[in-house]
Amino acid sequence: xxxxxxxxxxxxxxxxxxxxxxxxxxxxxxxxxxxxxxxxxxxxxxxxxxxxxxxxxxxxxxxxxxxxxxxxxxxxxxxxxxxxxxxxxxxxxxxxxxxxxxxxxxxxxxxxxxxxxxxxxxxxxxxxxxxxxxxxxxxxxxxxxxxxxxxxxxxxxxxxxxxxxxxxxxxxxxxxxxxxxxxxxxxxxxxxxxxxxxxxxxxxxxxxx
Amino acid sequence: xxxxxxxxxxxxxxxxxxxxxxxxxxxxxxxxxxxxxxxxxxxxxxxxxxxxxxxxxxxxxxxxxxxxxxxxxxxxxxxxxxxxxxxxxxxxxxxxxxxxxxxxxxxxxxxxxxxxxxxxxxxxxxxxxxxxxxxxxxxxxxxxxxxxxxxxxxxxxxxxxxxxxxxxxxxxxxxxxx
Numbered sequence: 001x002x003x004x005x006x007x008x009x010x011x012x013x014x015x016x017x018x019x020x021x022x023x024x025x026x027x028x029x030x031x032x033x034x035x036x037x038x039x040x041x042x043x044x045x046x047x048x049x050x051x052x053x054x055x056x057x058x059x060x061x062x063x064x065x066x067x068x069x070x071x072x073x074x075x076x077x078x079x080x081x082x083x084x085x086x087x088x089x090x091x092x093x094x095x096x097x098x099x100x101x102x103x104x105x106x107x108x109x110x111x112x113x114x115x116x117x118x119x120x121x122x123x124x125x126x127x128x129x130x131x132x133x134x135x136x137x138x139x140x141x142x143x144x145x146x147x148x149x150x151x152x153x154x155x156x157x158x159x160x161x162x163x164x165x166x167x168x169x170x171x172x173x174x175x176x177x178x179x180x181x182x183x184x185x186x187x188x189x190x191x192x193x194x195x196x197x198x199x200x201x202x203x204x205x206x207x208x209x
Numbered sequence: 210x211x212x213x214x215x216x217x218x219x220x221x222x223x224x225x226x227x228x229x230x231x232x233x234x235x236x237x238x239x240x241x242x243x244x245x246x247x248x249x250x251x252x253x254x255x256x257x258x259x260x261x262x263x264x265x266x267x268x269x270x271x272x273x274x275x276x277x278x279x280x281x282x283x284x285x286x287x288x289x290x291x292x293x294x295x296x297x298x299x300x301x302x303x304x305x306x307x308x309x310x311x312x313x314x315x316x317x318x319x320x321x322x323x324x325x326x327x328x329x330x331x332x333x334x335x336x337x338x339x340x341x342x343x344x345x346x347x348x349x350x351x352x353x354x355x356x357x358x359x360x361x362x363x364x365x366x367x368x369x370x371x372x373x374x375x376x377x378x379x380x381x382x383x384x385x386x387x
Contacts, residue, residue, distance in 0.1 A: 059252065061320030061328065064335075097335040098317035104243050182245050 042075040049195035052089065056168070057185030065105075069093035072121075074160060074194060083132060083151065083160070085123040091116060091140075109175050116141050126151060134162070140171045160194040211278045212379045220268040221380055224261060228303065228358070231257045235351060255314060256324045262307035269300065278379055295360055302354045309350055313343035 052067045072087030092113040094105050106113040123136030132151035137144050151162040166188045168174050174184060213221070231254055238250045280289050314321055315331035316339035322328055333339060368376035 058320055059322055059325070061322070063320060064318060095337070096318065097337045098319070098340045099337060100243070101317065177244055177246075183248050184245075 042073055043196055044071070044073045045194045045196075046071040047093075050193055052087075052192045053190070055189045055191070057187065059183050060185070063096070065094060065096040067091075067093050068095050072194075074196070083123075083126040083134065083153070085121060085126075085134060085136065085149070087121045089119040089121075091119055109178055110173055111141060121147065121149075123149065132162075138164075138166075138171075141173055143171045145170055158196045160196065161192065162194075163189060163191045165189050211281075211375065212383065213277060214271075214275050216271055217268070217275065217277070218380055218382065220264060220271065224264050224268065224303065227257050227261050227264070228354075231261065231306075232351060232355065239348075252322070252325070255310065255321060258307040258310045259323060259329065261303065262311075265300070265303050265307075281374060281376070283374075292364070295357060295364070299354075299357050299361060302350060302357060306347065306350055306354060309343050309347040313340060313347050316340040316343050 047067075047069055050070075052070050054065050054067075055062050056065070057063065067089050069090035070087055070093070072085060075084040076082070091111050092106055094102055094111065094113070096102055096105065105111055108115070119138065119140040121136055121138045123134040126132045126134035126149075132153065134149040134151050136147060136149065138147040147164050147166065149162045149164045151160060153160055167186050168184075168188050169179060169181075169186055173188075178184060234250050234254045234257075238247050238254065241247050280292060284292075311321075312333055315333045316336055318331065318335035320328065321331065365377045365380075368374050369378075
């Protein structure tokens with residue numbers, strides 16, 4: 001499994017594209033980082049301990065799916081209190097528990113997983129209000145757009161959970177006859193749960209909520 | 210005449226029509242790439258399947274209450290046996306087809322609405338394996354059902370055109386006497 005070195009993360013956080021780009025964001029080849037070198041205020045995660053789910057709509061009813069392969073890291077800081085994310089998702093790992101539907105979602109009219117094999121979310125520093133709000137940039141299907149995650153830290157469970165709402169059309173997901181929201185609705189929500197390694201200092205920012 | 214009841218006839222022909230529609234739609238929609246139009250056909254196919262299941266339940270209850278007319282005594286024993294087995298298999302498949310289809314839909318986690326009117330529950334847990342399993346079962350049973358329907362129709366036509374007996378007429382509307 002591959003983790004992003006935090007130095008790369010810092011560089012990306014600083015250089016997060018502010019304007020939407022038509023071309024897919026260049027994604028560096030992930031470099032494995034031994035767990036022991038992860039700074040004490042950050043940690044890496046992947047699908048082994050975390051979940052990435054989405055909910056779309058079908059005939060006006062919720063329909064669920066997941067991505068089975070992703071990796072990223074979280075940086076926590078205490079002064080100022082902050083959280084940053086960097087997540088790389090393997091688009092072809094999309095799973096809705098039905099092979100034919102998964103193939104359709106990977107096809108050119110939808111995620112076009114061959115042409116755009118990865119999606120990436122890079123956040124800036126999250127802002128703490130009632131919940132944590134993490135502004136960032138999602139690069140998906142060759143389109144980069146500002147997306148804000150709503151994030152909650154749970155120090156007891158050592159988890160970070162979050163969600164975001166997207167319009168699939170904004171990322172060109174579901175083109176041609178699928179574009180007009182008929183049976184497959186326009187709104188997609190994303191939820192994730194990141195399990196922090198118990199040794200990591202999730203407690204510090206969480207207790208200040 | 211030694212005939213089926215009016216209720217049994219109505220159920221038989223209504224179900225026959227719906228089964229032909231569901232089978233035609235099933236083979237057509239699975240041969241096409243998914244599109245919004247094709248998904249609408251899927252939705253109708255599923256609702257028709259649920260209706261067939263409910264009508265088959267009604268039909269089974271009616272059959273228990275009002276058994277079918279006896280087969281002609283002149284019919285050879287082997288034909289009686291084959292006839293009983295074919296009808297038993299048809300009943301079985303007309304239940305198993307909607308059941309396997311419903312389980313397949315549930316396994317894929319697809320929301321099920323009855324003709325767009327109201328939601329029906331998904332009855333088994335979502336799983337890619339279960340989706341593939343029930344899809345395969347539903348598909349193979351469809352071919353078996355087609356074979357049985359062909360046998361059933363050919364036998365009825367043979368009775369009418371070759372044997373010239375009254376077997377087919379038992380299931381036809383009564384002739385009004387003028």
